[in-house]
Amino acid sequence: EVQVVESGGGLVQPGGSLRLSCEASGFTFSSYGMSWVRQAPGKGLEWVSAISGSGDSTYYADSVRGRFTISRDNSKDTVFLQMSSLGVEDTAAYYCAKGLGPYATHPDHWGQGTLVTVSS
Amino acid sequence: QAVVTQEPSLTVSPGGTVTLTCGSSTGAVTSGHYPYWFQQKPGQAPRTLIHDVNNKHSWTPARFSGSLLGGKAALTLSGAQPEDEAEYYCLLSPSSGRPVFGGGTKLTVL
Numbered sequence: 001e002v003q004v005v006e007s008g009g010g011l012v013q014p015g016g017s018l019r020l021s022c023e024a025s026g027f028t029f030s031s032y033g034m035s036w037v038r039q040a041p042g043k044g045l046e047w048v049s050a051i052s053g054s055g056d057s058t059y060y061a062d063s064v065r066g067r068f069t070i071s072r073d074n075s076k077d078t079v080f081l082q083m084s085s086l087g088v089e090d091t092a093a094y095y096c097a098k099g100l101g102p103y104a105t106h107p108d109h110w111g112q113g114t115l116v117t118v119s120s
Numbered sequence: 121q122a123v124v125t126q127e128p129s130l131t132v133s134p135g136g137t138v139t140l141t142c143g144s145s146t147g148a149v150t151s152g153h154y155p156y157w158f159q160q161k162p163g164q165a166p167r168t169l170i171h172d173v174n175n176k177h178s179w180t181p182a183r184f185s186g187s188l189l190g191g192k193a194a195l196t197l198s199g200a201q202p203e204d205e206a207e208y209y210c211l212l213s214p215s216s217g218r219p220v221f222g223g224g225t226k227l228t229v230l
Binding site for chain 1: 121154156158160165166167168171172209211213218219220221222223224
């Protein structure tokens with residue numbers, strides 16, 4: 001059974017940093033792109049970032065480019081989202097998702113999410 | 121970047137049929153936009169219903185179908201059930217940029 005489980009969310013002050021993790025199981029991790037999607041409280045979904053199965057290609061939304069870095073450790077079946085220079089507008093539930101192919105940027109199989117709150 | 125538009129809200133009667141649409145500010149939606157459809161119920165994570173225009177997952181109820189209609193991606197629900205009341209989002213990959221979600225359609229079954 002495919003599973004992705006996010007962790008690392010929490011409360012952080014404006015200007016701070018946080019690293020989210022997403023541990024996957026039930027599939028050959030290195031064969032699939034992984035993505036992050038966020039949802040601010042009461043708002044819609046926003047695509048944030050994606051990484052290819054091998055890690056050689058990364059993609060970012062304009063709103064996070066230069067502040068967020070996506071990476072993966074295929075030996076640990078885990079994808080990361082390093083977030084820096086956080087602002088209140090980054091407050092959201094962050095979802096990790098498996099794609100349908102090695103260069104997939106669309107989320108397909110979703111985790112339950114981890115909440116990030118940016119507040120002083 | 122492209123703006124993806126959805127109906128903000130729709131209402132369907134139990135057993136009825138409704139079509140949700142997903143348009144792009146850059147022009148007609150094609151299979152090259154790899155349209156996806158997601159369902160999200162309150163307090164839950166989204167789940168994928170349709171990928172690449174009209175492909176279903178094993179968990180997608182048969183009453184949902186995807187298509188291209190009038191230059192837009194479309195999600196049709198035939199035989200609505202009370203449990204289909206949810207927010208529905210589409211996602212497109214415009215050739216000019218990164219994937220973009222629509223604003224979502226709140227579907228009421230009433």
